[in-house]
Amino acid sequence: MRIGELSERTDTPRRLLRYYEEQGLIVSERCTNGYRSYSEATVDRVLQVRGLLDAGLPTRIIKQILPCLDKPRAIHFPDATPEMIATLERERDRMTARIDCLARNRDAVADYLDAVISLRDSGAGGSSSDLGGQGELRERIDERS
């Protein structure tokens, strides 16, 4: 498939597809005219890349973890140098930290929404003040990195 179709199917500007390729996140072949040609699998790859980018990982890191993600999860581990392993372990832990932070805060937002919605549905209209209501709000302390 050419870049236009890939762009549509992934909802990603062509500009960015070329950029991702330049950063080594996706690959393409070239037709006899210079057009880029992508395999079907690139669609998922692009979606994956964009998800990670959106989750705050820089292209540099994404590029490093991509080899872990290759489709048939074959047993072709590259050289797997100790530094490479250390890097992956570090990134795995950073991802875990991100997940925890996001989850905590998402839960807080969700709780807030649940409370405000049940409040609204049960009649009470106004804004601030009032203590000693019937809706119990559990504590939620967050910190992190």
Next chain:
Amino acid sequence: MRIGELSERTDTPRRLLRYYEEQGLIVSERCTNGYRSYSEATVDRVLQVRGLLDAGLPTRIIKQILPCLDKPRAIHFPDATPEMIATLERERDRMTARIDCLARNRDAVADYLDAVISLRDSGAGGSSSDLGGQGELRERIDERS
């Protein structure tokens, strides 16, 4: 506490603390000389902000969800306009998507690491090829946004 201490305790450049304040993510009082003065709670707030920033949320969004996160989780819902609620719901869902994407990929990295390490420990030294080994690698397909 003044900005220097906050900076040390949160491992955050003063520059950024001022920036976060400018973006409305933290607040400060001012001493009689113009020095900023922070409450103890600001330490956690800064950590929280940095965690979210690191997880890919822009300050604009963080600012919007912060009211949901206030410490005693009091019942002082502000006006809570419908648009505000809609925004929060959207962000909650985006955070969930991020979490899922990160978790999937983190698990893939973790599996890869487990495999490569157990392989190394069980003797086999080399690089690529070989199919039909004893370490079963489960499939792992990811996509997303």
Next chain:
DNA sequence: AGCTTCCCTCACATCGGTGTGACGGTTCGA
């Protein structure tokens, strides 16, 4: 042939988070 639509490369612009330094005031200990 001409027109439209796709593709190419190149390059400059923007935006958000961050680094850095200039320049000046305050606090405090030697």
Next chain:
DNA sequence: TCGAACCGTCACACCGATGTGAGGGAAGCT
């Protein structure tokens, strides 16, 4: 009283992800 260490504002610079457009081929329709 001097100097070090702290604070303030302002402003320019950087980097990574992204937008945008210029200038030019290639493919396909009519």
